[in-house]
Amino acid sequence: MQIEDYIFGKNAVLETLRTKKRTINKILFQKGLHTDSKIEEIINLAKQNNILFQFAPKEKFSQFKEYSYQGVVAMCAPIKYKDLYEFIEHAPKNAKVIVLDGVEDPHNVGSIIRTAVCAGFDAVILPKRRSAVVNSTVAKSSAGAINHIDLIIVNSLSGAIEILKKNNYWVIATEAKAKDNYFEVDYTNSNIVIVMGSEKSGISKTILNQADYRVKIPMLMNFDSLNVANAAGIIIYETVKQNIQNQKNVV
Numbered sequence: 001m002q003i004e005d006y007i008f009g010k011n012a013v014l015e016t017l018r019t020k021k022r023t024i025n026k027i028l029f030q031k032g033l034h035t036d037s038k039i040e041e042i043i044n045l046a047k048q049n050n051i052l053f054q055f056a057p058k059e060k061f062s063q064f065k066e067y068s069y070q071g072v073v074a075m076c077a078p079i080k081y082k083d084l085y086e087f088i089e090h091a092p093k094n095a096k097v098i099v100l101d102g103v104e105d106p107h108n109v110g111s112i113i114r115t116a117v118c119a120g121f122d123a124v125i126l127p128k129r130r131s132a133v134v135n136s137t138v139a140k141s142s143a144g145a146i147n148h149i150d151l152i153i154v155n156s157l158s159g160a161i162e163i164l165k166k167n168n169y170w171v172i173a174t175e176a177k178a179k180d181n182y183f184e185v186d187y188t189n190s191n192i193v194i195v196m197g198s199e200k201s202g203i204s205k206t207i208l209n210q211a212d213y214r215v216k217i218p219m220l221m222n223f224d225s226l227n228v229a230n231a232a233g234i235i236i237y238e239t240v241k242q243n244i245q246n247q248k249n250v251v
Contacts, residue, residue, distance in 0.1 A: 006136045007076055008069040010038040015144025016074065017045040022147065023077040027053040030061055030071035042072065068140065079134055082150040084160055087123055088167050095191045096121040096239060097169065101157055101207055102130040102198030103228055109134070110141020111229035112196065117145040119236045125152045125160055130198070158206050161193065165210070169193050173203050173211035174235065176225060182215040187239040188246040194239075196232045 007013050007024070016022050027046055033039065033055075046053045064073055098116050103109055109131075113124055126134070134153075139146050154160040161171055169191040174182070195211065197203035208214065217226060217234055225231070 005076060005078060006064075007074040008064065008067045008072070008136050008140045009143075010042065010070050010072050011143040012139045013072050013074045013144075014038055014042055014045075015147050016076065016139075017042060017049070017051075019144075019147035020049075022079060024049075024051050024074045025077070026075045027051060028060065028073045028075075029053065029055045031055045031057050033071040039072070067136065079146070079151065081153050082123065084125070084152050084154060084163060087150050087152060088164070091122060091191070094189060095123070095169075097123045097125060097164070097191075097193045098232065098236065099125045099157060099161065099193055099195040099207075100131060101127070101195055101203045102201065103196060104131060105199060105228075106133070106135060106137040107141045108199065108227065108229040110138040110143075110146075112232045113138070113142040113149060113151075114145040115229070115233045115236050117142075117148045119240050121149060121236065123150040123152055125154060125157070127157045128153055128155050157204075158210065161195075161207060161210050164191075164193055165212075167191070170213070171195060171211045172213045172215055172235075173197075173208050174216065174231065175203065175208060175214045176216055178214035178216040180213065180215050181218055182235045183238055185213050185215055187242045192239065194232075194235055196228055196235075199228050 007016055013027065016024060027042065043053065061069065098112065098121055100109060100112065116124055134146065134151060165171060171193045172185055173195040174197060195203055195207060217231055
């Protein structure tokens with residue numbers, strides 16, 4: 001079994017069991033592990049769903065030593081990705097999507113997915129190439145959030161964005177040299193796509209040219225840039241802020 005078919009850590013395993021978006025085949029617990037409420041819930045859900053689990057000696061976990069597994073490892077079926085057209089067909093009104101253009105650090109991908117879920121986003125789109133694989137590290141970094149959002153893998157980000165634009169999605173791309181600040185764009189009452197670029201080179205020129213808006217996060221000191229996960233969090237929560245304010249104004 002490949003490492004992508006493992007889930008590490010209490011939160012990630014628990015959220016997978018709760019949502020049932022991935023099939024867990026077996027769960028390993030490290031012997032002598034302190035039993036807390038999360039471990040108890042994992043065991044109870046495993047029993048309810050007839051999932052095999054066992055307590056194994058610490059030596060059994062030596063192959064996972066580079067991962068923060070917290071004494072819990074689940075073996076599961078591969079992630080099921082959403083088809084772009086299927087997503088568009090069933091997307092809610094004023095859907096919110098985040099596109100990651102070449103984000104290669106799995107910790108950043110997981111962190112962005114976690115933030116997107118917390119902010120009520122509906123999908124994350126990643127390219128098949130030039131991107132971190134959605135693996136156990138992404139799952140762990142997302143704290144299981146990958147089970148609460150549609151993940152879409154596409155061969156061409158440019159093609160996917162063109163399809164979204166034809167289906168009434170507004171595309172907002174982040175660019176350090178943009179004229180507009182991220183908070184000067186209206187994120188309410190429309191389908192939106194926020195594009196975040198790679199840690200090294202940002203968003204490709206092709207996708208920048210497709211964007212309806214280019215925005216920046218203003219830097220008050222002469223410093224390079226924010227980590228992509230932090231930058232994504234700032235813009236993602238601007239959409240939350242604007243929607244809350246819009247709802248209050250309507251009332």
